[in-house]
Amino acid sequence: MTIEMAGNFTREMKSLPHVLDLVENFFAKAKLQKDDRYPIELAVEEVFTNFVEHNSSGSDGISIRIRRDGGLVSIVLTDYDAPLFDVTKDAPQPPINAPLADREPGGLGLHLVRKMMDTIVYKHENGAGTVLLSKSVG
Amino acid sequence: MFEITEGPNRELILAGRFDASQAEKAKTVFLGLKEGKTVDFSRLDYISSAGLGVLLAAQKRLSEKGQSLRLINVSSHIRDVFHYSGFDQIFEIA
Numbered sequence: 766m767t768i769e770m771a772g773n774f775t776r777e778m779k780s781l782p783h784v785l786d787l788v789e790n791f792f793a794k795a796k797l798q799k800d801d802r803y804p805i806e807l808a809v810e811e812v813f814t815n816f817v818e819h820n821s822s823g824s825d826g827i828s829i830r831i832r833r834d835g836g837l838v839s840i841v842l843t844d845y846d847a848p849l850f851d852v853t854k855d856a857p858q859p860p861i862n863a864p865l866a867d868r869e870p871g872g873l874g875l876h877l878v879r880k881m882m883d884t885i886v887y888k889h890e891n892g893a894g895t896v897l898l899s900k901s902v903g
Numbered sequence: 904m905f906e907i908t909e910g911p912n913r914e915l916i917l918a919g920r921f922d923a924s925q926a927e928k929a930k931t932v933f934l935g936l937k938e939g940k941t942v943d944f945s946r947l948d949y950i951s952s953a954g955l956g957v958l959l960a961a962q963k964r965l966s967e968k969g970q971s972l973r974l975i976n977v978s979s980h981i982r983d984v985f986h987y988s989g990f991d992q993i994f995e996i997a
Binding site (some may be wrong): 812 | 984
């Protein structure tokens with residue numbers, strides 16, 4: 766059984782509730798278990814906000830496609846006006862073992878995505894950046 | 904939906920989804936704290952890195968006064984997020 770949903774969003778933080786509505790609707794339609802939902806929701810939010818924050822003055826929108834094929838959920842997020850920024854290696858590793866005095870807010874989003882997804886692939890072609898994520902589900 | 908309310912023992916109760924769209928609202932509460940607080944996560948469904956950033960900023964600010972946030976009733980998913988972030992080393996999680 767394959768379930769797929771997709772949406773196009775404007776490049777602004779105000780779009781985030783609409784992005785998460787798409788994800789919630791997908792969860793219901795794809796009958797995802799509660800335990801499988803958190804990492805997927807988090808990954809979509811973190812990649813979307815990363816796209817917005819790294820190019821807030823960009824002109825084109827951001828698309829999201831999310832799909833369940835049996836025990837695998839795959840997500841494709843595409844920023845149609847993206848500078849080259851490889852989310853798999855360009856984001857610095859946050860100092861997670863540093864004491865409180867040496868920690869600063871920020872820099873955790875993509876780290877969490879890398880921790881919580883099974884695979885993450887980045888592509889940059891014709892000015893568009895695409896992040897492909899996958900996660901096994903029960 | 905995301906709400907921050909004060910409980911009967913002056914603890915802060917978080918409810919709903921603490922995502923990037925709610926971070927500014929939460930900042931006004933957390934960065935306005937004058938003293939350490941217990942924060943009850945029992946009704947919190949979700950937190951993303953934006954929410955973690957607000958908690959970290961508050962913890963740093965309070966630590967300058969020798970105070971801190973103490974987190975209670977944290978779900979297993981949110982505990983995982985705290986662990987991956989190293990926050991289990993800088994917050995007391997009861």
